[in-house]
Amino acid sequence: MTPPLAVDIDGTLSRPDRSIDGRVLDVLREWEAPVVVATGKALPYPIALCDYAGIDQNVVAENGGVAYVQDDLVFHGDREAAQDVVDEYRARGHEVGWGPVDLVNRWRETEIAVDRESPLGPLQEIAEKRGLEVVDTGFAYHVKEPGLSKGKALISVADSLGHELTDFVAVGDSANDESMLAEVGTGYAVANADDRAKAAADVVVEAEYADGFLAAVERILE
Ligand SMILES: O=C(O)COP(=O)(O)O
């Protein structure tokens, strides 16, 4: 039987230039079990992805800070503490990046993402002082509460879908996928994954990015 699937977006469903590889959309649409899109992105991004892919909107967003499943929207934290970190970072003369409108953070409710062009050291120092952490996804530095993770948020999403976390397979590429890769039944890391994701995964496939996702799917369905 096809297992339920939790899947990361950036680095996993994308090509190296961050565009979604169109081949993955039909794979998700034809998946014969629940699919949960689990991402560091703010909620509108995975919601739109599910909508355009034609799949149920089962979503973990903001690295576990927000979850949406079956018309139930749950916040596992708030943005205030991350905002304080970023305000201090700015006061010290550093930039969050993303330009004046900042669509990356505009709809973020439980954490804040900082452009990787900005210095990591002071961001980490301020976050730690205030009891938060910084996770590097390879696409952004995320300032978040240490207790929040994709894996933890997936527990209640899985429950709403009538499953245990261990029923799931998951595919991901970076440190923000560590928790879900470790805690699902079988975790798959794509070849471009960072060391933390690879160490947490049960299987590291040879192919990269969306090719890696499709290779994992072949393994899962064989
Ligand atoms: O937004 C990011 O930094 C990473 O997003 P992802 O979790 O979908 O890879």
Ligand SMILES: [Mg+2]
């Ligand atoms: Mg990713």
